[in-house]
Amino acid sequence: MASSYPLGPFKLVSVNTVPERAKRLIGRMVEDVKEKYIIIHVANAEKLEDVTTVVKQHMPDLLFTASMWTPEESQKIQEMARDIVGPQLKTFAIPQGLQVKEGPDAVVAYIKENLPGLLEAK
Structure with a gap:
């Protein structure tokens, strides 16, 4: 049964x-999904070496890696964050090059399309 109120709040850290x-x-994205999910973008790590500090400081529920990272870099970032937060951390990697190839609308659409599977998975 679908609930009539949004799921969350989820604290999100981005790596961009x-x-x-x-x-x-x-x-x-947060504005577009606010009827279903409460997502609070608490911080962004700009560099690989900032990830540990930012994740320790904010202990997010979600971690998104941007499309400038290779799949290997995204995986490393996600592993670093999971080592701190634990296996319950939900992570999401935007495919490498999506922003450059298709623009910001495609990135937002891709996140929104994959959000239910990420946030509602048991």
Whole structure:
């Protein structure tokens, strides 16, 4: 049975070398899904070496890696974060190059399309 109120709140940390873009794209996504999910973008790590500090500071429920990271880099970032938060951390990697190839609308659409599976999985 679907609930009539949004799931969450979920604390989200993004890993994006362009923090303003991360803030803008995640802000759009959060606004678009607010009827179903409460997502709070608590921080962005700009560099690989910032991930541990940012994750320890915020202990997020969600971690998104941006499309500038290779699949291997995204996996490493996710493993670093899981080592701190634990296996309950939900992670999501935007496919490498999506922002460059298809633009910000495609990134927002891709996240929204995959969010239910990520947030509602048991």
